Amino acid sequence: MLDATLKTQLKGYLERVTQPIQLIATLDDSAAAQEMRQLLTDIAEQSAQVSVSERDEPGVPRPSFAIARPDGSVHLRFAGLPLGHEFTSLVLALLQVGGHPSREAPELLEQVRALPGRYRFTTYFSQSCQSCPDVVQALNLMATLNPRIEHVAIDGAAFQAEVERLGIMAVPAIYLDGEPFGNGRMGLAEILAKLDTGSTTRAAEAIKAKEPFDVLVVGGGPAGAAAAIYAARKGIRTGVVAERFGGQVLDTLAIENFISVPHTEGPRLAAALEQHVREYEVDVMNLQRAKSLVAGSDGFELQLEGGAALKARSVVLATGARWRQMNVPGENDYRNKGVAYCPHCDGPLFKGKRVAVIGGGNSGVEAAIDLAGIVAHVTLLEFDAKLRADEVLQRKLRSLPNVRVIVSAQTTEVLGDGQRVTGLSYKERASGDSHRVELEGIFVQIGLLPNTEWLKGTLALSGRGEIETDARGETSLPGVFAAGDCTTVPYKQIVIAMGEGSKAALSAFDHLIRSSAPAQDPARQVA
Template sequence: MLDTNMQTQLKQYLGNLREPVELVASLDESDTAKQTRELLTQIADLHDMVSVSFDGTHERKPSFIIRRGSDATKWVRFAGLPLGHEFTSLVLALLWAGGHPPKVDPDLVQQARALEGDYEFEMFFSLSCHNCPDVVQALTLMALENPRVTATLIEGGAFKDEVEERGILAVPATFLNGESFYNGKMELAELLSKLDSGADEKAAEKLNAKDPFEVLVIGGGPAGVASAIYTARKGFRTGIAAERFGGQLQDTLGIENLPGTSYTEGPKLAGDLKTQANENGIDLMDLARATELRPAGEAGGMHEVTLANGAVLKSRSLILSTGARWRNLGVPGEAEYRNKGVAYCPHCDGPLFKGKRIAVIGGGNSGVEAAIDLAKIVGHVTLIEFDTKLRADEVLQRKLRSLPNVEIITNGETTKITGDGSRCNGLVLKDRETGEERTITLEGVFVQIGLVPNTEWLQGTGINLTKYGEIIVDEHGATNIPGIYAGGDATIVPDKQIVVAMGEGAKAGLGAFDYLIRNEPVEEIANAA
């Protein structure tokens, strides 16, 4: 199961164990069960503090629990093989069960330990899902820290009948006490905030106690981190308030066009940016969604940003880098069948449509790349483009046209998503030239039609926006309000690319630096007088 290199790495990690770890497997006669036995045997052979038994009697087979040898009430269950993107989750589960402290905010760990009530989680993941590990790891940590929390983490490919029965068409899919709890990515802090009724108040109290910043960046994507690194290295007290650190990087798999980096993946790049931000002393505030902006009344004064939890942050300068999100089709049926056949992440949800007929809406790079990737998994792909021709790079178009199970439709307008009440079963397509409509029978629709800026909260603040909601900036990244700058996908700058966002973020950071050294704080001017 594990090659020599993986075994060597795992053995090194297991050297951090402080107490015994027990693996208990419940197996059947399936091929997955045989692979599970082989995997667990290899793990146990790597360290004498890890033991394995195959006498488990749990009804979900194949599965295995990882539990602390010193406290059998703290355990986590994996059903199926946690390999692929989840191998790291398996390693962390072993380490945490063995007493190795998690590299997590101690306040969050304590919050998990203090949860009252009984929580029985079941979570479905796919091995190609890059959003799933955060949920898997959050639930794992909670289960290993609090005996009243249990977590069963299920690889959907090994339990297809259950996936079908529960109507799961998007991962990560999390259930609590038998009921659907949440579809989508969640980190530990967000998960705890949903369970702990006082979490928002505690977070707001902590944020309100912070001293004013010299530079406050709103948004934690490539643009925001780039700007913060520049201002922090100039010696200014810098903070990043982000609803989701990493932004769209968390939804991006392969990145092959970042100069100097032949290949990386979005979540890894987001992690690297977070590490670099910490190394530069930047105050990172995650799950911090900005809802209101009150610009300073005069140069050198304090801008104020209110967050969704009620906290208010103050800063001499602001850099707005709130990024963008996937644009919705805005047609009947889309919202009704979201996560029930309508999807936005081909890498996460594609494996759930194995052998089925699906459509991809959008003929740009994202849409064509999605169609190429999905064609390897699904039975048939219909790619629909609103324009008269595809807009993707020619190399991608050539690859797409070479695939035998792909149909390309241009000049087509999707007017409706259809379904049977529980899941999507097709769409209505209008020929924009003839006006003729037809219904295409499908089991999934992947929407890839571009981005919309996350700037609704800036309406009425005095910040100049285009009719599309993009922030208007000059060549220095400055908005029309002194001391407020912007960069990245939320601005008017074309070509929404990672490298462009980084450059525009750096430019905004340098603009803020120039502003700060030319404008003394109001309080200092008053004291000097």
């Protein structure tokens, strides 16, 4: 099941295990069960601390396996094979059940241990989803730390009948005690914030007590991380406020144009960014959404949605961007019920079905190509009179027999039966004729929208809502700088965002030096 390279890597990881691990399989006669049996055997062969057994347990999915301790204090299970992006989740679960400590913040670990009551979580994932491991790993860790917490991670593609019964059309899909708990990427802190309602108030009180920062960075993507590092290296008091550290990089699958790194994946790069930032004396405040920025005589006040406020002598805005929506009737009604924005995450849930991709740029054409290998048929709709993707991608698209391309098409409505998507309507821009396409899924790939609505009226924004900056990254508000995808700087690329973030931090430092320099004595100047 595992090749020689993976076995060698796994053996090295399992050397860190300090206590016995039991792999308890509940199998059936399927081919997937045979693969699972071989996977567990391969794992056990890499460490004397790991044992494998089979047990006929009623009420659990088949095939599945539990990762347990001999004392029965851990309730953690994988249903289906945790491969693809979830192989890392499997390795981490083995290490943590085996006694290897987590790298999560100590205060979060204590918060998990102190949770009262019992919690039974189920997560549905797909092996190609880059957002799913965050959820799976967080809930696995919680089940490892607290014996009152149970977690079952289920591969939706392997249990398609159950996915259909529950109406799951987007992953990760999280259930608590059989009821929907959340959809989409969630880390440990976000899950705890939903469970422990007092944590938000405590966080706000802690933020209110903080001293003013020399540089306050708003945003935790590549631009924000670079700005924080460059500011901290100057020895000045630096803080980062982020809604989710990593930003849109967390939603990026393959990165092959980050200079000197031939290939990486978004979540891995985001984790490396955060780890690098935390090597410096940077105060990172995660899960915080900015509400407004107010300029005062002694600097700036950043007001947060949670009710707290932070003061700073200078600010670097690096709020990034998000997927642009179609803004047509039915889109919000059927979000996660057939309307999706990540083909890598949700594509496997539409196996054998008909889908549409909205957008003919590189993202849209790449999505159509990927989906064509999974679904029955893809209809790609482009507003412009021609596709805008690179020619090499267009050639690949045209070679696929189950793809139809419609240009000069304006999507006008998402159609559904109240539970899920059943089709879409579009209008021919040339003739004005309307048409309906029967399908089960719609993947929206029409570009990005800057996260700057909260700054309207505060500083100069372009017609597209981007923050206007000069060559130094300075905005129209002295002392406030900006970088990355939220700005007018062309070419929204990770490497460019990092460079712009570094430049903005250096400009902020220069601003602080000049604004704090003592005034020259007129008598000395005359002399």
